Amino acid sequence: SYPAEISGTEVLNTVSRGNYYYVLTDTRLNAYSGGGKEIFSYSHGFENPVLKTSKTRAMVFSQGGNEAYIYNLAELKNTVSTEKEIITANISDSGVYALVTRSDSYASVVSVYNKNDKLIYEWYSSEDTVNNVAISPNGKKIAVSAFNATSGDYNAKVCVLTFDSATPE
Numbered sequence: 001s002y003p004a005e006i007s008g009t010e011v012l013n014t015v016s017r018g019n020y021y022y023v024l025t026d027t028r029l030n031a032y033s034g035g036g037k038e039i040f041s042y043s044h045g046f047e048n049p050v051l052k053t054s055k056t057r058a059m060v061f062s063q064g065g066n067e068a069y070i071y072n073l074a075e076l077k078n079t080v081s082t083e084k085e086i087i088t089a090n091i092s093d094s095g096v097y098a099l100v101t102r103s104d105s106y107a108s109v110v111s112v113y114n115k116n117d118k119l120i121y122e123w124y125s126s127e128d129t130v131n132n133v134a135i136s137p138n139g140k141k142i143a144v145s146a147f148n149a150t151s152g153d154y155n156a157k158v159c160v161l162t163f164d165s166a167t168p169e
Contacts, residue, residue, distance in 0.1 A: 004023075008028055011025055019034045029051065048062055085101060087102060088100045088133060092137055094115065094137065096115060103124070107148070123166055131146065
């Protein structure tokens with residue numbers, strides 16, 4: 001409801017986070033205060049950008065691409081590059097983030113990193129394509145939804161995983 005100069009041709013997503021909000025366009029990620037003042041504006045350059053947010057951070061990644069950017073309200077914190085295409089990703093309130101990528105040997109791989117970008121867990125899905133990942137606010141568990149199709153039957157499941165086992169809870 002505030003007048004704001006938006007860069008790009010299309011607004012793809014907006015997320016309200018209490019005192020501020022994010023606006024993702026086809027060319028930029030902008031953050032605004034609750035009063036409509038621009039906090040930051042970053043160009044992402046992604047063809048298929050997707051925005052995921054937590055209380056303190058925002059992640060923009062290129063679905064089908066190989067990069068993700070992580071921001072806080074002050075700056076670009078990190079640029080993450082992957083070897084394989086990103087299917088989806090997410091970020092938690094604690095700064096832990098997960099990237100779901102394609103794989104040569106598996107249907108998909110979920111890689112979880114701490115806020116210092118250290119890999120803390122990987123989960124390989126041999127038959128099912130992971131299409132969504134959620135991280136607990138404290139960053140200690142993930143939930144993944146996955147699907148496959150066999151002989152015309154569609155199968156979907158949700159798995160909750162802790163970082164000490166590949167077997168879902």
